[in-house]
Amino acid sequence: xSIDKELREELRQVADSMRCPPELYGRVQQSYQHxxxxxxxxxxxxxxxxxxxxxxxxxxxSAVYASSYLADGIFGSSTTIEQIGGTQEDYQEIEEMLxxxxxxxxxxxxxxxxxxxxxLMQLKLKITDKNGVKxxxxxxxxxxQQFEELASKLxxxxxxxxxxxxx
Amino acid sequence: MNDKxxxxxxxxxxxxxxxxxxxxxxxxxQDVYRTVAFLIYNKQDIEDIVNEVYMRMWRSMDKYDPNRxxxxxxxxxxxxxxxxxxxxxxxxxxxxxxxRQTTCEPFDWTDxxxxxxxxxxxxxxxxxxxxxxxxxxVILRYFHDYALEEIADMLQIPVGxxxxxxxxxxxxxxxxxxxxxxxxxxx
Numbered sequence: 360x361s362i363d364k365e366l367r368e369e370l371r372q373v374a375d376s377m378r379c380p381p382e383l384y385g386r387v388q389q390s391y392q393h394x395x396x397x398x399x400x401x402x403x404x405x406x407x408x409x410x411x412x413x414x415x416x417x418x419x420x421s422a423v424y425a426s427s428y429l430a431d432g433i434f435g436s437s438t439t440i441e442q443i444g445g446t447q448e449d450y451q452e453i454e455e456m457l458x459x460x461x462x463x464x465x466x467x468x469x470x471x472x473x474x475x476x477x478x479l480m481q482l483k484l485k486i487t488d489k490n491g492v493k494x495x496x497x498x499x500x501x502x503x504q505q506f507e508e509l510a511s512k513l514x515x516x517x518x519x520x521x522x523x524x525x526x
Numbered sequence: 527m528n529d530k531x532x533x534x535x536x537x538x539x540x541x542x543x544x545x546x547x548x549x550x551x552x553x554x555x556q557d558v559y560r561t562v563a564f565l566i567y568n569k570q571d572i573e574d575i576v577n578e579v580y581m582r583m584w585r586s587m588d589k590y591d592p593n594r595x596x597x598x599x600x601x602x603x604x605x606x607x608x609x610x611x612x613x614x615x616x617x618x619x620x621x622x623x624x625x626r627q628t629t630c631e632p633f634d635w636t637d638x639x640x641x642x643x644x645x646x647x648x649x650x651x652x653x654x655x656x657x658x659x660x661x662x663x664v665i666l667r668y669f670h671d672y673a674l675e676e677i678a679d680m681l682q683i684p685v686g687x688x689x690x691x692x693x694x695x696x697x698x699x700x701x702x703x704x705x706x707x708x709x710x711x712x713x
Binding site: 367371373380399 | 558584664665
C-alpha cells in the first residue's frame with residue numbers, strides 16, 4: 360500500500376473514532392443566542408435593563424412638584440414629559456426609584472448615574488411620541504450606538520439599585 | 527447533507543432561526559471538530575476553537591461566495607482560527623516561560639480515543655509528531671482530499687510552498703515509519 364493510501368485510510372479511521380463531545384452543543388448554542396441577540400441589538404441583560412428604563416420613560420409623568428425633586432434634575436420640568444403623556448403617579452414612581460438609587464449608591468456613583476440617565480432620557484424622549492409609543496428607528500446610527508453605550512454603562516448601577524440595601 | 531441543501535439553512539441560521547442553526551450544527555460539527563482536533567491537541571482549546579468557528583460562521587456569512595463549495599469556506603475559517611489561536615498561544619507561552627523556572631506543566635492532552643488510535647495507527651501517531659506547518663498540509667490533503675492548489679488558496683501561501691511542505695512531510699513520514707519498523711512496502 361502506498362503511503363498516500365495508508366494516510367487516507369488511517370486518518371479516516373481515526374476521525375471516525377473522534378467524537379465531538381455532546382456538551383459542546385450547549386456552548387455553541389449559547390454563543391449563537393448571543394449572536395442573535397447582538398444582531399437584534401439587545402442582549403438579555405440589556406432587555407432587562409431596558410424594561411427598567413421603560414418603566415421610567417414610557418410612563419413619563421406630568422406632575423409639577425417642588426424642584427427639590429430628583430426627577431426634575433433629569434427631565435428639567437414636567438412640560439418635557441407631558442408631551443408624551445404621563446401622570447403624576449408615574450412621576451412619583453420615577454422619583455421613588457431615584458430616591459432608592461440615592462440611598463444605595465455612593466454620592467459619586469449617584470451623580471454619574473443621574474448624568475447617564477439624563478443622557479439616556481434625552482434619547483428616549485426623542486423616540487417616544489405623544490402616546491408613549493417608542494420608535495427606535497428614529498435614532499441615527501451614532502445615537503443608537505450612544506444608546507447602547509449608555510445602557511451598558513448603566514447596567515452595573517441597576518444591579519446595585521435592584522440588589523440588597525447598602526450595609 | 528451536501529452544500530447545496532445546506533445553503534438555505536445557513537441563510538436562515540444567519541438571520542436567527544434557531545432550528546436552522548441546529549440543523550447546520552448537526553450537519554457540520556463532527557467535521558469541524560475533527561479538523562480542529564487533528565491540528566490542536568489540547569481538549570479545552572479544541573472546544574474553544576470549535577465554538578469560535580461557529581461564531582465566525584454567522585458573522586462572516588456575507589463574505590461567503592455561494593458559487594464556491596461551502597465546506598471549502600468552512601475549512602478555511604477553521605484553519606485560520608486554528609492559526610490565530612496558535613499565534614496567541616505562542617505569545618501566552620512565552621510570557622508564561624518568562625515567569626516560571628523549571629516546572630513542567632502536564633498538558634491536558636486530547637481524549638483517550640485519540641491516544642488509543644495513536645497506538646493502533648502508527649502512521650497517524652507520526653503525523654501527530656510533524657510540525658504544525660507540515661501537518662496542516664497533510665490533513666488538508668489526505669483527510670479532506672484537497673488539491674495542493676486549493677490548500678495554497680486556503681492557507682494563503684504560494685503553491686510552491688505547499689508543494690515543498692507536502693514533499694517534506696511525506697519524506698519525514700516515510701523516514702520515521704521505516705525507523706519504527708513499519709510496513710516495508712511503504713515507498
